[in-house]
Amino acid sequence: MNETTRPLKTLLLATLLLVIGACTEEVDIELDTSYARLVVDGQITTDTTIHYVKLTKTMDYFANRPAETVSGAEVRINNHLLTESQSTPGLYLTEPGFYGEVGKKYHLTITDVDINNDGSSEFYHASDSIHSIARADSIDLVYQEFAGGQMKMWAIQLYAQDPPEENYYLFKVHKNDTLVTDTIDEYVFQEDITFNGNYVPGVMVQSLEKSKQDETVRHGDVITLETNGISQEYYKYIIEVTNESGASNPLFSGPRANVRTNVKGGGNAVGFFRAFSINRISLRVNDPYEKVTRF
Amino acid sequence: MKKNWILTGFLSFVGFLLVFPSAAQDRDKATLSGHIKNKKSGEELIGANIYLKDRPVGTSSNAYGFYSLTLEPGTHKVVFSYMGYYPKEKEIHLEADRTVNMELDPREQRLEKVVVRAEEPNKNVSRNQMSFEKLSVREIRKLPSFMGEVDIIKSIQLMPGVHNISEGSAGYSIRGGSHDQNLVMLDEATVYNISHFLGFFSVFNNDAIQNVELYKGDIPARYGTRLSSVLDVRMKNGNNKEFKATGGIGNISSRLTLEGPIGSDNTSFILSGRRTYFDLFLPLMPEEAVQNSSIYFYDLNAKINHRVNKNNRFFLSGYFGRDRFKNEFSDIGYGNHTMTFRWNHLFSDKLFVNFTLLHSKYNYHLASPDKAAWSYRWDSHLRDNCFKADFTWYPNTSNTIEFGAASCYHAYDPGMIKGTGEESLYTRFNLSKNYALEHGLYISNKQQLTPRLTLKYGLRISAFQNMGKDTLYQYNDSYQVVDSTYHAAGEIYNTYLGLEPRLGVKYQFNEKNSVKVSYSRTRQHVQLAQNTRAGTPLDIWFPASPNVKPQLCDQYALGYFRNAFENKLELSLETYYKKMHNTIDFKDHANLLLNPRLEGELRFGQSQSYGLEAMARYNDKKLNGWISYTYSRTSRTVKAINKGKAYNAPYDRPHDVSVVANYRINNRISVSANWVYSSGQPVTFPIGRYESEGKIVPVYSERNEYRLPDYHRLDLSLTLQSHSKPGKNRESEWNFSIYNAYGQKNTWALNFVQDDRDPYKTVAEKTYLFSVIPAVTYNFKF
Helix, strand or coil: CHHHHHHHHHHHHHHHHHHCCCCEEEECCCCCCCCEEEEEEEEECCCCCCCCCEEECCCCCCCCCCEECCCCCCCCCEECEEEEEECCCCCECCCCCCCCCCCEEEEEEEEEEECCCCCEEEEEEEEEECCCCCEEEEEEEEEEEEEECCCEEEEEEEECCCCCCEEEEEEEEECCCEECCCCCCCCEEEEEECCCCCCCEEEEEEEEEEHHHHEEEEEECCCEEEEEEEHHHHHHHHHHHHHHCCCCCCCCCCCCCCHHHHHEEEECCEEEEEEEEEEEEEECCCCCCEEEEEC | CHHHHHHHHHHHHHHHHHHHHHHCCCCCEEEEEEEEECCCCCCEECCEEEEEEECCEEECCCCCEEEEECCCEEEEEEEEEEECCCCCEEEEEEEEEEEECEEEEEECCCCCCCCCCCCCHHHHHHCCCCCEECHHHHHHHCCCCCCCCHHHHHHHHHCCEEEECCCCCCCEECCCCCCEEEEEEEEEEECCCCCHHHCCCCCCCHHHHEEEEEEECCCCCCCCCCCEEEEEEEECCCCCCCCEEEECCCCEEEEEEEEEEEEEEEEEEEEEEEECCHHHHHHCCCCHHHCCEEEEEEEEEEEEEEEECCCCEEEEEEEEEEEEEEECCCCCEEEEEEEEEEEEEECCCCCEEEEEEEEEEEEEECCCCCCCCCCCCEEEEEEEEEEEEEEEEEECCCEEEEEEEEEEEEEEEEEEEEEECCCCCCCCCECEEEEEEEEEEEEEEEECCCCEEEEEEEEEEEEEECCCCCEEEEECCCCCEEEEECCCCEECCCCCCEEEEEEEEEEECCCCCCEEEEEEEECCCCCEEECCCCCCCCCCCCCCCEEEEEEEEEEEEEEEEEECCCCCEEEEEEEEEEEEEEEEECCCCCCCCCCHHHHEEEEEEEEEEEEEEEEEECCCCCCCEEEEEEEEEEEEEEEECHCCCCCEEECCEEEEEEEEEEEECCCCCCEEEEEEEEHHHHHHCCEEEECCCCECCCCCCCCEEEEEEEEEEEEEEEEEEECCCCCCCCCEEEEEECCCCCCCCCCCEEEEEECCCCCCEEEEEEEECCCCEEEEEEECCC
16 A cells, blocks of 8 residues: 555645745765675576576665675575676576576575674575466556646556455566666555455556656557566565655654565675566557547 | 452542541631633633632632632632733622622733733742643734744744654644644544644634643643643633624635624624635646645634523534645545534532533545546544533632543544546455544542642543454464454443542742642553654554553653742743653554554553753743743663664654743834754664665664754744724734744755765755745734
8 A cells, every 4th residue: 555655645745845845955964884784685586597696795874886795605596506697796696597486485595605704604594485476468558647747658557357365566667678667666566455356457557757768658669567476575675675765754754764684694684585476568569649648 | 350449449539539628618608609701702711810819718710711719708809810811809798609700801912001910920839730831822923923824833832841743743742752642622622633734734723712721741630531741722702792803814824703792692603714825826827737736724613602591501612624635646635523512500609510522523535536447535534422521619718629521432444445447446445443432530639738738639530442343353472463353343342441640739838939749640542553753644543452552651740930020030940750651653664554454563662751841931011931941851662663672752852942032112013033942853874775676775773863953943023013093993913924034954854865866876865844934914803
């Protein structure tokens, strides 16, 4: 439900701030520092491809540079050993023929790392399961204008049957095989608590903004909607990352709190090892303005 | 067995009270009783003072203007006085019981040539009540306004021990408590959400308000249901002598109040409305989108009262208010309704009773545009129906006994969602409703033991019952649902019963000095599921249940009160300690909206609060105002939050200063200023960072380990009154205000965000709401 109400809250807040004339400015704040923690960013999906696990360390909040990588670790997914990339240190890769299967649980283990520099190596582990997700019947592309044309975008509308069990959806969009929604805050995620088991009758699940060069839709483009079936744990992780990496305000935000992690062991690790299923459905655009809705 | 013990305890206490004063009662005494009123409007005066001129014997009028004083027969010099009115002195021959109704003349600012004292001169010292603030609407009106709206709630926030919970918020924290621990009543009906426009204004329209009393501690036994404070707001009854219209136009709203007698002076009414009007200009805007938007709030207060005879009087009052924001993205509406029906009855000149029927409702909706399959509407509401009986018994000069009972039925509907599109995604989604009964039974006595020593003791028994139909979940130690039980409609499946003792002692050394001590225990069974600092209209109140124990608070307070310079200067120094049990906080990243398993998001612990409040108030012909300083600390210790370590409560703000001054330059012109300063709010800051799927995620410090920068602000105002023309009953005034006169950019929110251009760069960004805001208000009366 978080997802459903967020845009409303944002708009309400925007209206309010506009009316009373709020301003934002950069300020200097001195922050304390803390010890380095292992950062895990890894995933396994149902695609047959090279899957990755990226290991880095946390750093000072105002470090303002790329994170320090963690090399030389022994990284395994269900006992398959990953090899560290020659070109990108800290990036550990599977064989190209590797794939995950729906219903299976995947375990990540990391050894031979010494994040706390105490001379002895630490052991970390994480696990996640792959969930199935509704296969889309079809998708639609609808050009929409909001606020009298101040906001212009293409909505990708989904037609699908939501299965009877609890589902957690994650939607991403590709344009001509390039992932357009490439950061976590551009993902759209939704639990099915309010529509469990219903037919999804053409609901907007992703969008492409006209104001962004790489998202503008033209004749002949192939738009692909990627639907991921994710675990409840990863769903909550995404919500928390979205909240904690974005702005907060006294009206709608709860107290700041660390984002969860499924990485256990060792000192104190952060990040997430995720396993999910992937469904894709594409359409070739003939006329980007064939269907138009104005709000 | 516990119940029996409590009942026995209560009965023996009642017995003690009944026997004890009557033993002391003197047969050859006579009772002086009556009502105290405003001479011009006929409005009853609440808390007016009636005392003997030559001896420290006296009483004050109750919430209906009634007083009763039992004295030895003979001739007495009795003084009747009230804040903002000329006191009256009367020689009264008292042979037998006698009724004396007194009408007091309100002080007209411009006519003020003689020194008159606002109240019983040393009320600050002699009042048998501490941790108490009383505000008159006339006083408030002179304070600088925010966008032209002078606000009771904003004025309260200038008192020691009261913090606003966020800049511009109507919510307030009293002595470290949360904002849902304040009982706010309008004509005795609970007002669940006091905010308009997300808190920048309150629901109280000054023109309709007669009296405001705030209890920060030492809470009388007649009040219950909330932990931290009571704000008792009473509406005007309406002028019963002549028809009057008052009103005003401000920057954002206009107001109109009509009042007058109906038929005779036995019946009068008041009707008061307020509405913002800037949305009326929206259709003139060039953008079509803006033209179709609406943004407004309104209030309507209405009251009618009828005096049947000397012993019976009826009141019916209501409040209806609503906020609405609508544009093509969203539609949000929320508001309160309250209805109060009261019957005042005098059994005798010593026994006064008031029966009350109350209805209170708060609801909101949230909807998306209704064209699409994903369109929805979300509705939530809560309502209360209550019955109360409150007795005041004046057995003799040295005792005033209050006793009574209250019963409430609560129904909470935390949320229902339904799709609004022609072909909709959503099934109707209902959260389980909560039903509960809440009861209170109390008795208390104010007893003058010696001329110097006054006692106040009371006991309240409160009971709370959960009622079906409901599905109750059972949780394990890791807050996962392990089982559920269904309870049928009307089934009472859980009862909490508890005692709330109250005690106060006043020792008055002399006319100028007194010491007061108090203890009170309060219980709260219904609270707000909200973990944001300032709160939103999306309130979800949830009751105590087998999973949620009632919150308890024990408060101890000690105060020294002194008046100087012929009572022009009132000094008070109070210190308090509060221990709160079963404090509720929410787990990290709690999901509180539309969550059927809300109770699994709660974490329980304890909190404590202590502080020192110093206030100096000066009242003279030309200059009046106050300076207050508060030092206070509040911390919470909650299992599973901050790893179980104590942390600063969200409203912990150690230093707080308010300076309020009003200076009358001449009969027409007066200027006011207030300056506030307080320590910044506690916040959690990042101490590290990492990247996750393209976003930089902070690693945080301990909860509330740091503070926002200190807050300070100066407001100014100038009031110009019209020339008074003899024989003309018409008055008007202009009020010019400047909010935040030196344009301090106070931090409203402090965020740590990724730079747009360089994804590896993070910056701290503050949001401030207001710089200098001028405002003009025009008020009239005829």
